[in-house]
Amino acid sequence: MADIQSNSPAPIIEARDIVKHYGSVIALSGISMKVLEGEVLCLLGDNGAGKSTLIKTLSGVVKPSGGELLVDGKPVTFSSPRDALDAGIATVYQDLAMIPLMSVTRNFFMGREPRKGIPPFRYIDFKHCDAVTREEMHKIGIDVRDPNQAVGTLSGGERQCVAIARAVYFGAKVLILDEPTSALGVAQTSMVLKYINHVQQKGLGVIFITHNVRHAFAVGNRFTILNRGKTLGTYAKSEISIDELQNMMAGGKELQALSNELGGTI
Amino acid sequence: MTEISKIPAASIKSDERLKKVSVLTSLMRRPELGAVAGLVMVVIFFFFTADTSMFSLSGMMTILAPASQLGILAIAASMLMIGGEFDLSIGSMVAFAGLIFGGLLVNFGQPLWIAILFTLLFAALLGAVNGQIVIRTRLPSFIVTLAFLFILRGLTLVGLKWATGGSTQLRGISEAVGDTSIAGLFSGLAFQGFFAWLAENNLIEKFDNGMPKVAGVPVSVVWFVGLAGVATWVLLRTRVGNWIFAVGGDANAARNSGVPVDHVKTGLFALTACAAALVAIITVLDAGSTDARRGFQKEFEAIIAAVIGGSLLTGGYGSAIGAFFGAIIFGLVSIGLTYTKFDSDWFQVFLGTMLLLAVLFNNFIRRKVTGER
Ligand SMILES: Nc1ncnc2c1ncn2[C@@H]1O[C@H](COP(=O)(O)OP(=O)(O)OP(=O)(O)O)[C@@H](O)[C@H]1O
Ligand SMILES: [Mg+2]
Numbered sequence: 001m002a003d004i005q006s007n008s009p010a011p012i013i014e015a016r017d018i019v020k021h022y023g024s025v026i027a028l029s030g031i032s033m034k035v036l037e038g039e040v041l042c043l044l045g046d047n048g049a050g051k052s053t054l055i056k057t058l059s060g061v062v063k064p065s066g067g068e069l070l071v072d073g074k075p076v077t078f079s080s081p082r083d084a085l086d087a088g089i090a091t092v093y094q095d096l097a098m099i100p101l102m103s104v105t106r107n108f109f110m111g112r113e114p115r116k117g118i119p120p121f122r123y124i125d126f127k128h129c130d131a132v133t134r135e136e137m138h139k140i141g142i143d144v145r146d147p148n149q150a151v152g153t154l155s156g157g158e159r160q161c162v163a164i165a166r167a168v169y170f171g172a173k174v175l176i177l178d179e180p181t182s183a184l185g186v187a188q189t190s191m192v193l194k195y196i197n198h199v200q201q202k203g204l205g206v207i208f209i210t211h212n213v214r215h216a217f218a219v220g221n222r223f224t225i226l227n228r229g230k231t232l233g234t235y236a237k238s239e240i241s242i243d244e245l246q247n248m249m250a251g252g253k254e255l256q257a258l259s260n261e262l263g264g265t266i
Numbered sequence: 267m268t269e270i271s272k273i274p275a276a277s278i279k280s281d282e283r284l285k286k287v288s289v290l291t292s293l294m295r296r297p298e299l300g301a302v303a304g305l306v307m308v309v310i311f312f313f314f315t316a317d318t319s320m321f322s323l324s325g326m327m328t329i330l331a332p333a334s335q336l337g338i339l340a341i342a343a344s345m346l347m348i349g350g351e352f353d354l355s356i357g358s359m360v361a362f363a364g365l366i367f368g369g370l371l372v373n374f375g376q377p378l379w380i381a382i383l384f385t386l387l388f389a390a391l392l393g394a395v396n397g398q399i400v401i402r403t404r405l406p407s408f409i410v411t412l413a414f415l416f417i418l419r420g421l422t423l424v425g426l427k428w429a430t431g432g433s434t435q436l437r438g439i440s441e442a443v444g445d446t447s448i449a450g451l452f453s454g455l456a457f458q459g460f461f462a463w464l465a466e467n468n469l470i471e472k473f474d475n476g477m478p479k480v481a482g483v484p485v486s487v488v489w490f491v492g493l494a495g496v497a498t499w500v501l502l503r504t505r506v507g508n509w510i511f512a513v514g515g516d517a518n519a520a521r522n523s524g525v526p527v528d529h530v531k532t533g534l535f536a537l538t539a540c541a542a543a544l545v546a547i548i549t550v551l552d553a554g555s556t557d558a559r560r561g562f563q564k565e566f567e568a569i570i571a572a573v574i575g576g577s578l579l580t581g582g583y584g585s586a587i588g589a590f591f592g593a594i595i596f597g598l599v600s601i602g603l604t605y606t607k608f609d610s611d612w613f614q615v616f617l618g619t620m621l622l623l624a625v626l627f628n629n630f631i632r633r634k635v636t637g638e639r
Binding site for chain 2 (some may be wrong): 059061080081082085091093095096097098099100101102106107110111112113115121123124126148150
């Protein structure tokens with residue numbers, strides 16, 4: 001493995017032996033992973049496996065109790081999500097990080113507001129922001145009726161689309177998506193998968209968390225499977241079949257028996 | 267892939283749900299709507315019940331002077347409330363800043379500009395300490411600043427006795443200030459020339475000797491209007507404004523989106539304390555003395571004015587211009603009752619009712635506009 005990759009470019013983002021404790025709870029016990037330029041890494045695993053916790057260490061939300069993070073081969077420590085954003089890492093969190101009382105536009109640009117004017121009198125160019133928001137939402141397949149409407153009035157899926165469009169718009173190097181399609185309709189899901197493809201082609205690294213093997217298999221280049229805070233392994237697409245992946249994701253539970261019981265529909 | 271991209275593209279072109287946002291909806295979205303409606307109601311009420319002199323120029327000035335002092339506090343309080351926090355210590359901060367200011371002038375013989383600068387800086391520092399305690403301990407700001415309400419009031423009493431040798435009133439401020447031009451920025455009347463000109467041209471009432479009956483606008487009113495304008499611009503048009511709404515709406519989501527939540531909150535606490543210090547400077551210069559009861563219960567009045575102005579107690583929603591109107595309503599009612607046949611002790615009843623109505627109205631609007639589920 002190591003030999004094959006020695007002459008390929010350095011990973012855009014890499015985690016080495018990440019450990020995270022919450023008091024006595026061990027959420028991550030020594031996880032390593034990396035994402036190369038123009039690659040989609042799927043993080044798979046059961047509920048509570050530690051996927052969200054892992055990506056939160058990459059996006060500066062959670063400070064790891066141990067281990068090392070590298071961006072472009074250089075060690076980094078993020079003291080806040082702002083640091084990670086400044087390093088070009090944009091994230092769609094599982095809880096979306098949206099403010100329901102604020103407008104779509106204000107949410108879209110939250111923390112990254114473009115400004116006009118001379119220093120003490122700089123202001124946000126809302127005309128431009130509204131236009132960008134509309135445009136980016138349009139691209140993902142959602143027509144925002146009014147960019148000034150509060151995010152709280154959007155449907156769950158529409159909200160998810162705002163979060164995704166925002167991350168794609170601001171992601172310069174790495175795009176992290178934590179179950180971005182959990183509330184999406186068929187068309188929007190396809191759109192998001194297409195987006196992932198597109199972003200990958202632009203040379204960004206993508207980390208994609210999902211519980212849907214088909215979605216993972218459709219866009220992923222490599223798959224890292226987590227179970228109870230540990231990696232069960234990382235596989236390239238050519239090394240594993242969709243069924244094997246499915247079984248590993250379940251963390252070795254007796255899926256087959258369950259599936260039979262339910263008439264083979266899982 | 268081509269099939270995929272066609273589906274949404276077709277559905278986007280003509281979205282039958284896309285309808286023009288009505289003027290009413292966009293009006294309803296403004297948090298200050300309730301305050302404007304309340305102001306209209308109060309004015310109508312006094313129009314029919316009060317002596318007409320209430321609506322004369324001098325009547326308006328007697329209302330605006332106290333309204334502006336409260337308003338400066340209310341605007342800051344509303345910004346802090348939008349940012350998701352309270353400061354119950356602003357009333358005590360007015361007294362404490364008054365002591366610092368008076369002490370510097372009288373006991374330490376400092377020139378006015380140093381006293382003003384130091385008072386503002388010291389208040390900002392205390393506000394920031396308040397904020398840091400709230401942020402680091404994650405205690406509700408309600409309880410932390412309640413503690414400071416007592417601490418600062420107590421320190422003021424102790425400090426006044428120390429500064430005066432036993433009294434709770436520090437006098438001699440006018441003498442200590444002397445004759446400096448910057449005093450005009452914080453005390454007395456503004457636009458006197460303009461008012462004299464108006465009187466000369468018989469546009470306003472004047473005395474027999476030709477002097478206008480109202481010689482100018484109290485400086486506090488100018489500060490009040492100016493701050494309302496700046497605060498509104500900051501909230502609605504700037505990055506910091508966006509951060510303030512975000513921080514109050516959901517601090518965690520804001521932090522994850524790259525908003526420096528702790529800086530914003532600390533800044534807001536410092537700003538609120540500075541507003542209290544400004545009111546202290548203005549009122550102390552006006553009175554020529556300072557005492558321990560200065561700013562008593564102003565924290566509640568400021569919060570009430572902010573709530574009447576449409577700020578939600580839960581944060582993330584509100585407006586500075588609403589607090590502006592809230593403070594004017596406050597002044598209208600408290601002073602206006604003396605122009606009517608009603609006992610002016612009805613004021614508190616009126617106030618409580620206004621507050622209750624405002625909270626109910628705000629909640630209703632929030633649910634309506636933001637589609638809260
Ligand atoms: N703040 C916290 N305090 C204590 N324990 C936590 C905290 N955050 C996460 N955990 C624990 O860490 C483990 C991993 O959680 P995590 O959210 O990363 O799971 P996940 O793989 O994203 O699951 P899901 O698929 O359900 O989203 C869980 O057992 C969870 O209880
Ligand atoms: Mg998760």
